[in-house]
Amino acid sequence: MSKVVCWAKPMTDAAFPTNPASGEPPESAIGLLIRDMEIDDLAPVYHLGDSLFTSDLYPYIYRTWDEWEVIGLYNTDPEYCLVAEIEGELAGFILGSIISKASLTYGYILWLGVNPAFQRRGIADSLVDKLIERLINDGARFMMVDTDPENTPAVNFFTRKGFGDLRRHVFLSMDLSQHPYYGRLITYEQEKAARSVWQRPRRRPNPKG
Numbered sequence: 001m002s003k004v005v006c007w008a009k010p011m012t013d014a015a016f017p018t019n020p021a022s023g024e025p026p027e028s029a030i031g032l033l034i035r036d037m038e039i040d041d042l043a044p045v046y047h048l049g050d051s052l053f054t055s056d057l058y059p060y061i062y063r064t065w066d067e068w069e070v071i072g073l074y075n076t077d078p079e080y081c082l083v084a085e086i087e088g089e090l091a092g093f094i095l096g097s098i099i100s101k102a103s104l105t106y107g108y109i110l111w112l113g114v115n116p117a118f119q120r121r122g123i124a125d126s127l128v129d130k131l132i133e134r135l136i137n138d139g140a141r142f143m144m145v146d147t148d149p150e151n152t153p154a155v156n157f158f159t160r161k162g163f164g165d166l167r168r169h170v171f172l173s174m175d176l177s178q179h180p181y182y183g184r185l186i187t188y189e190q191e192k193a194a195r196s197v198w199q200r201p202r203r204r205p206n207p208k209g
């Protein structure tokens, strides 16, 4: 199993797509609102992610997506948790983070998802642009994202967005039900259960018969 990691220098403000007539971002044309994620968005975002990150398509992504990804990032990085809304409906989300090292501050896109009913309409584009804008304001000078190598829509999307320097990152896994400790634990639990049956107090004989 592997995933791809892509790096990109964040775009500058001048590179953000705008409507040349109004100077407004293009999302205004399709009634798209990009806003901060709020408490009431947590469950819908989790369920949208659950429908997108499926085990058959992307096993690694699927295994690491759970409620705590949404709750945890909302708790630690709320300014990098954004949702896209069209006429009150959740169209997509992005969950990011910022990592400051002594030498470099970089932004990380941890999760990005767009409702299939709204895909190929520039929603991920707008979400990524807004997040990058915030990250640049907060000092990020580099951007990182990873996904499954088989995830062609995402790889195409990020490549088109300017991410490059694609590297393969290998994931390994182990079935712990085959681990010797697991075997010993099962034996211990079975012996404990057998002992508890054996030690169960017997009924006293009734003197009245």
Ligand SMILES: CC(C)(COP(=O)(O)OP(=O)(O)OC[C@H]1O[C@@H](n2cnc3c(N)ncnc32)[C@H](O)[C@@H]1OP(=O)(O)O)[C@@H](O)C(=O)NCCC(=O)NCCS
Pocket: 052, 053, 110, 111, 112, 113, 114, 115, 118, 119, 120, 121, 122, 123, 124, 125, 126, 146, 147, 151, 152, 153, 154, 156, 157, 158, 160
């Ligand atoms: C990847 C994803 C976020 C793109 O969202 P989107 O709103 O449809 O993307 P945009 O409309 O902003 O950008 C479209 C571009 O993305 C790429 N793309 C999107 N869907 C694609 C597909 N099915 N096949 C190939 N390329 C695709 C293309 O480069 C496309 O440009 P084009 O239309 O000019 O060919 C969306 O497909 C998705 O939610 N996928 C499932 C979740 C996921 O894999 N997330 C990323 C990893 S966390």
